[in-house]
Amino acid sequence: MNTMTLDAAGQTAPAQPESVEKATVDTDTRVTETVGQPFCDDAKLRMRGINVFYGETQAINDVSLDIGRNEVVAMIGPSGCGKSTFLRCINRMNDTIEGCRVEGDLTLDDEPIYGPRVDVVPLRARVGMVFQKPNPFPKSIYENVAYGPKIHGIASRRAELDEIVENSLRRAGLWNEVKDRLDQPGTGLSGGQQQRLCIARAIAVSPEVILMDEPCSALDPIATARIEELIDELRENYTIAIVTHSMQQAARVSQRTAYFHLGHLVEVNDTETVFTNPQHELTEAYITGRFG
Amino acid sequence: MTDLTQEQVRERIERRLAGRHRVEKTFRGLGIASIAFGILAVVILFSDIIAKGSGAFVQSAVQLEVHYDPAVLGIEQVDEESLTWANFTGVIREALRERFPEVSGRSEKRELYSLVSTGAPFKLRNRLQADPELLGRSETVWVAADDDVDTFVKSLSDSGGGFRGRTSDRMIRWIDQLLASGELKKRFNSNFFTNGDSREPEQAGIRAALVGSLLTLLVTLALSFPIGVAAAIYLEEYAPRNRWTDLIEVNINNLAAVPSIVFGLLGLAIFINFFELPRSAPLVGGLVLTLMTLPTIIISSRAALKSVPPSIREAAMGMGASRMQVVFHHVLPLAMPGMLTGTIIGMAQALGETAPLLMIGMVAFIVDVPGGVTDPATVLPVQIFLWADSPERAFVERTSAAIMVLLSFLIVMNTSAVWLRKKLERRW
Numbered sequence: 106m107n108t109m110t111l112d113a114a115g116q117t118a119p120a121q122p123e124s125v126e127k128a129t130v131d132t133d134t135r136v137t138e139t140v141g142q143p144f145c146d147d148a149k150l151r152m153r154g155i156n157v158f159y160g161e162t163q164a165i166n167d168v169s170l171d172i173g174r175n176e177v178v179a180m181i182g183p184s185g186c187g188k189s190t191f192l193r194c195i196n197r198m199n200d201t202i203e204g205c206r207v208e209g210d211l212t213l214d215d216e217p218i219y220g221p222r223v224d225v226v227p228l229r230a231r232v233g234m235v236f237q238k239p240n241p242f243p244k245s246i247y248e249n250v251a252y253g254p255k256i257h258g259i260a261s262r263r264a265e266l267d268e269i270v271e272n273s274l275r276r277a278g279l280w281n282e283v284k285d286r287l288d289q290p291g292t293g294l295s296g297g298q299q300q301r302l303c304i305a306r307a308i309a310v311s312p313e314v315i316l317m318d319e320p321c322s323a324l325d326p327i328a329t330a331r332i333e334e335l336i337d338e339l340r341e342n343y344t345i346a347i348v349t350h351s352m353q354q355a356a357r358v359s360q361r362t363a364y365f366h367l368g369h370l371v372e373v374n375d376t377e378t379v380f381t382n383p384q385h386e387l388t389e390a391y392i393t394g395r396f397g
Numbered sequence: 398m399t400d401l402t403q404e405q406v407r408e409r410i411e412r413r414l415a416g417r418h419r420v421e422k423t424f425r426g427l428g429i430a431s432i433a434f435g436i437l438a439v440v441i442l443f444s445d446i447i448a449k450g451s452g453a454f455v456q457s458a459v460q461l462e463v464h465y466d467p468a469v470l471g472i473e474q475v476d477e478e479s480l481t482w483a484n485f486t487g488v489i490r491e492a493l494r495e496r497f498p499e500v501s502g503r504s505e506k507r508e509l510y511s512l513v514s515t516g517a518p519f520k521l522r523n524r525l526q527a528d529p530e531l532l533g534r535s536e537t538v539w540v541a542a543d544d545d546v547d548t549f550v551k552s553l554s555d556s557g558g559g560f561r562g563r564t565s566d567r568m569i570r571w572i573d574q575l576l577a578s579g580e581l582k583k584r585f586n587s588n589f590f591t592n593g594d595s596r597e598p599e600q601a602g603i604r605a606a607l608v609g610s611l612l613t614l615l616v617t618l619a620l621s622f623p624i625g626v627a628a629a630i631y632l633e634e635y636a637p638r639n640r641w642t643d644l645i646e647v648n649i650n651n652l653a654a655v656p657s658i659v660f661g662l663l664g665l666a667i668f669i670n671f672f673e674l675p676r677s678a679p680l681v682g683g684l685v686l687t688l689m690t691l692p693t694i695i696i697s698s699r700a701a702l703k704s705v706p707p708s709i710r711e712a713a714m715g716m717g718a719s720r721m722q723v724v725f726h727h728v729l730p731l732a733m734p735g736m737l738t739g740t741i742i743g744m745a746q747a748l749g750e751t752a753p754l755l756m757i758g759m760v761a762f763i764v765d766v767p768g769g770v771t772d773p774a775t776v777l778p779v780q781i782f783l784w785a786d787s788p789e790r791a792f793v794e795r796t797s798a799a800i801m802v803l804l805s806f807l808i809v810m811n812t813s814a815v816w817l818r819k820k821l822e823r824r825w
């Protein structure tokens with residue numbers, strides 16, 4: 106996957122067919138069941154029958170999906186279909202939204218994620234998140250990366266903390282750019298550097314799962330390429346779920362791809378299959394750009 | 398529907414353009430006019446107060462050659478007890494008689510004695526207490542002139558004639574003599590900054606009220622800042638949104654609009670009548686002002702907390718920070734400048750508050766500088782109110798001078814608010 110060229114890193118959508126009388130697909134087509142292979146044997150995350158409601162409106166409708174160990178799963182779909190909502194269920198970030206309700210079974214290593222006795226603090230240390238908009242703390246670069254290890258008491262000595270910070274920044278591909286100005290504000294970095302800082306911050310606590318919500322949407326092709334490279338490296342140790350609007354990106358970084366549509370999970374398959382031989386007409390319509 | 402050509406569209410835009418510019422100009426003019434009006438009002442207010450009040454910072458004083466004669470004082474040695482009943486007035490009178498030996502007759506003498514302040518003997522007492530060696534010796538001292546003399550001397554400069562009031566022709570002759578020989582002079586009025594209130598304007602000072610205000614504000618700050626910030630944090634970060642919190646929110650907003658005298662009545666009923674705290678004390682004043690400023694602090698603190706970008710909270714929560722860590726590590730540092738600004742605005746309001754303090758007895762005539770929060774005290778605005786009510790002409794300038802002191806206090810507080818905010822505000 107590291108063989109891609111810079112040209113391929115562009116984020117433009119696939120060229121639209123020229124023909125005027127192109128066949129359009131009715132987006133209201135009812136989805137009853139997920140096609141493809143939503144489940145796997147060696148599942149890190151197991152989700153069954155997930156429903157999410159914002160007040161009265163349902164944003165996620167009976168979604169079941171597994172994410173395997175050391176696997177990268179890409180989530181694609183039109184805007185507003187519930188990708189972010191679904192992703193945020195996994196580390197319970199939806200808890201913070203007023204009126205948001207999550208139903209269904211989610212397990213991380215067969216331990217329930219939701220439940221009266223589950224503490225979200227260690228859960229979020231195990232399931233890290235990178236947000237769509239880079240959101241470094243208004244503190245120094247060092248403090249940004251050291252924050253997680255500090256609050257979780259991971260480093261016992263200053264030297265240990267320094268080491269964690271350096272390693273995390275190295276893995277995020279940021280070390281060389283910032284090693285001389287660790288005490289400068291993280292918000293003073295460029296957008297792409299900030300996003301890599303956020304990734305370094307997330308991996309500093311060695312999470313088992315990393316959730317990425319459109320991590321490259323604000324980045325240029327070069328920064329995007331670096332992050333994609335990073336994702337590929339991270340896969341050796343982490344399980345990754347990534348939401349993206351770029352189908353090339355999904356194709357480049359993921360092993361499996363899940364296509365969401367209006368709160369339903371339409372199709373999950375090997376990335377290769379989804380992009381070359383989609384089984385559901387909605388998936389095909391989306392990846393070929395034929396939505397009416 | 399007819400399609401407009403590009404020319405038509407442009408023409409329509411052009412037609413509207415002149416009107417838009419006109420409206421903009423009018424609005425700008427109105428804005429400048431209202432700012433000019435505001436500045437004018439401030440300038441008039443300040444120049445009036447300064448013109449009236451600057452006189453209070455100087456005070457006419459008479460130079461006297463006093464002899465601490467044990468016979469006149471009626472004491473043999475200097476100690477606590479003898480000082481309390483020693484006849485310093487006699488010493489002053491003797492000095493005056495020596496200066497004007499020609500004066501005879503009872504009424505003439507009484508007029509002569511009224512040249513100097515009735516507070517002058519205290520000055521001699523203090524000098525003798527500080528230096529017991531003076532007993533039996535003589536020295537030259539400046540003692541404050543009576544307020545009528547002071548008013549007359551100060552009015553001499555502006556329009557020749559001078560404001561005579563109760564000053565007789567004979568007294569004016571003496572005053573002229575003393576002025577000519579340099580024995581009557583306007584000197585810096587240190588009494589104004591070192592004394593408490595007094596019935597005699599030349600002895601009256603702002604010290605007691607200033608200390609009273611400081612103590613009261615200290616109590617207010619010590620209570621209202623932590624309580625207000627804690628309440629704001631709870632309401633904004635922890636409390637569920639339901640009917641109860643809505644009710645609390647409405648009530649806090651209502652409390653902010655309650656006339657302050659109502660808080661005074663509440664303080665009277667609760668703190669003084671029920672808890673039997675001392676009357677006229679800065680402690681009670683501070684408690685009442687806390688009630689009054691709490692809504693302001695809570696509302697501004699909540700606004701400051703609300704304005705912290707949610708992405709920061711999300712980032713911290715996503716890292717596994719507990720609620721408390723999110724608040725104390727990330728939200729509070731960013732909200733602090735806004736909270737402090739709100740607090741200082743509340744404090745400035747409290748500093749100028751009069752009505753509720755009248756209700757709890759802080760309107761009493763206080764001569765002594767309060768030593769603690771339970772001592773009887775008054776505050777600057779109440780002192781202004783009391784002096785403005787006094788008939789003596791010399792109190793007019795003291796009223797204005799007290800207003801100047803109060804305003805400088807406010808300016809210092811507001812400046813420090815701006816400075817603090819600048820300092821705490823992170824540019825990153």
Ligand SMILES: Nc1ncnc2c1ncn2[C@@H]1O[C@H](COP(=O)(O)OP(=O)(O)OP(=O)(O)O)[C@@H](O)[C@H]1O
Nearest residue numbers: 159164182183184185186187188189190191202350
């Ligand atoms: N906080 C919220 N309150 C109410 N409704 C919400 C909230 N967040 C999302 N929704 C709704 O839930 C649905 C799914 O939103 P979500 O953000 O998950 O979409 P998405 O797939 O991530 O879209 P995008 O690709 O644009 O980010 C949308 O209809 C949206 O309006």
Ligand SMILES: [Mg+2]
Nearest residue numbers: 188189190318
């Ligand atoms: Mg989204």
